[in-house]
Amino acid sequence: MEATSLLNEQGLSNIVFHQLDVQDAQSIESLEKFIQTHYGRLDILVNNDGAYGVIVDEDVLRALNVDPEDWLARKVVNVIQVAMKTTYESDKLCLDTNYYSVKNVTKALFPLLQNSPSKRNVNVSSLRSELKRVPNKDRRKELLGDVENLIEDKIDKILQNFLHDLK
Template sequence: MASKDEYERIAVVTGANKGIGFQIATQLAAAKGTVVLTARDEGRGLEAISKLHKLGFSNVVFYKVDVTNINNIISLVGFIKEKFGRLDILVNNAGTTGMEVDEEGLRALNIDQATWISGKAANLVKDVMQTTYEKAEECFNTNYYGTKILTEALLPLLNLSTHRARIVNVSSLRGELWRIPNEKIRNEFLSIESLTEQRIHELLQSFLQDVKQNRLIENGWPLMLPAYGISKTAVNAYTRLLAKKHPTMYINCVHPGYVDTDLSWHTGPMSPEDGAKAPVRLALLPDGGPTGCYFDQMNVASF
């Protein structure tokens, strides 16, 4: 077996054509090994690869993956299997917010960081941000089901890693349980001994029904970025279940910080480069590091 320094990791990053994902791919490429930069749009993906090649990173390859497209996922698995025969790092980064947003209107509100992060802005933004059923469903399909289906498909190759694979699910502080007013729902997500993937699925479907029937307030769901928050709560819970099931791997989820990207409508103060640091640290976690944990940037935090 190669020593840690000689060891050239094979990594997959989803949604890596821009934002935090692009920086994760860049920082992993700088750490040696090969990075499979994936994006749902071929043009945008190839443009990202070209930028990295110009920066001198020849160890980055592109593969087209829409995480909501099962054929793309199957095809990626075939590609990794044939080209590398194993996978060492998977970073599930692709994400979307599940909101219809009047971006100009949002920026004009000029909401301060503390009010935004705490969720107290929910009332302020209700005229410029709307949760629709279609957007909420797209958000779940990308953030939760996309992460889960892609991960399950790659698990056999992650199991072949000679150095105990690392899985990093890029989550958000919006998924923290204290933000869910309904105590029963909160406790279900928290009770990891009794929680199942089937129950996570049922909770997500009941959220979607409540969106359809305009019952989010009545049923105690969070009101600030509701679908996004619940999709990340589900990602966090899934991370814990997966870590329990695969004790030989290091599987964690992480809030990368409040970052200036398209997803945050450029309201966040951190650079994407800095936003990539915590996910990359978890992707390169030394042996013996934690698993089944949620990190708020560099620190372990409560689910």
């Protein structure tokens, strides 16, 4: 809201804010209704939200003379693996935010995109999530082996197995 006001004050009067929690079905529906009512279509959907899937120990970072604000910088990440840990909860949050929520938001807003002559769907990802970097050989093969037939049900099943194994 604050950012929107600042941008509006600077002359960008056509910027509006609407709250969205991508993990909350009601919140997605509320955004969908808002766009439908006010605009009737969506030209570009950018799925930018993200969760890292790791817990970072800021005390360890400080001991390494790394500013916690900088931990994502490319060189820093390589040095600070020691300060990161993965848990079932952090990975679940990661998958819920980065995969299931993107899917749910896109499904909900897809009809509005279809109403636009210039429809675009941009999904922001990360090098760290490239399939070829998946450490487990069998999982990598499952995901990369037959990409043409990598349908939604199959991906969901792989992710369920992954979380089950992690637990």
